[in-house]
Amino acid sequence: xEVNGRRPGEPGKAFLEEDCTFAIYIIxxxxxxxxxxxxxxxxxxxxxxxxxxxxxxxxxxLKYVTATTPAFYPEQSTMVDVNPG
Numbered sequence: 001x002e003v004n005g006r007r008p009g010e011p012g013k014a015f016l017e018e019d020c021t022f023a024i025y026i027i028x029x030x031x032x033x034x035x036x037x038x039x040x041x042x043x044x045x046x047x048x049x050x051x052x053x054x055x056x057x058x059x060x061x062l063k064y065v066t067a068t069t070p071a072f073y074p075e076q077s078t079m080v081d082v083n084p085g
Contacts, residue, residue, distance in 0.1 A: 001063070001064050001065070001066070002062075002063045003029075003031060003058055003059070003060060003061065003062050003063075003064075004061050005059065005061075006057065006058070006059045007057060007058050007059075008057060008079055010079070012081060012082055012083075013057070013079050013080065013081065013082060014034070014055040014056055014057040014079070014080055014081070014082045015055070015056055015057060015077060015078075015079060015080075016053070016054070016055050016077070016078050016079070016080045017050065017052055017053070017054070017056075017068075017076060017077050018052065018053065018076040018077070018078070019052055019070065019073075019076040020052055020068040020069065020070060020071075020072050020073075020076055020077075021049065021050065021051050021052045021068065021069050022049065022050040022066050022067070022068050023047055023048075023049055023066065023067045023068075024042075024047065024048045024049075024050065024058075024064050024065075024066050025045075025046075025047050025064060025065050025066075025067075026042050026043060026044055026045065026046045026047070026048075026062055026063070026064050027044065027062075027063040027064055027065060028044050028062065028063045029043075029044065029060060029061045029062030029063055030042065030043045030044070030060055030061065030062060031058055031059055031060015031061065031062040032058070032059050032060055033048050033050075033056060033057070033058045034056060034057055034058075034059075034082075035048070035050055035054055035055070035056045036054050036055055036056070037055075037082075037083075042058075042060070042062065055080060055082065055084075057082065
């Protein structure tokens with residue numbers, strides 16, 4: 001993936017992966033990932049883990065690859081409000 005700005009692109013929204021846990025490896029660039037409202041700065045060669053059932057989004061200018069367990073399937077991924085309530 002390549003992010004130049006925000007992913008997902010819609011402000012106020014985050015991804016929620018119902019079943020998959022993600023390991024996100026930063027290939028190049030820098031940015032920030034928010035997982036359940038907690039901020040983590042990332043740069044090249046960093047890894048972030050997003051557990052299944054957690055809301056997350058990423059901002060910055062970076063390239064990354066992901067590995068998931070179990071294997072990713074689109075139906076388990078939804079877009080939700082960053083701040084539920």
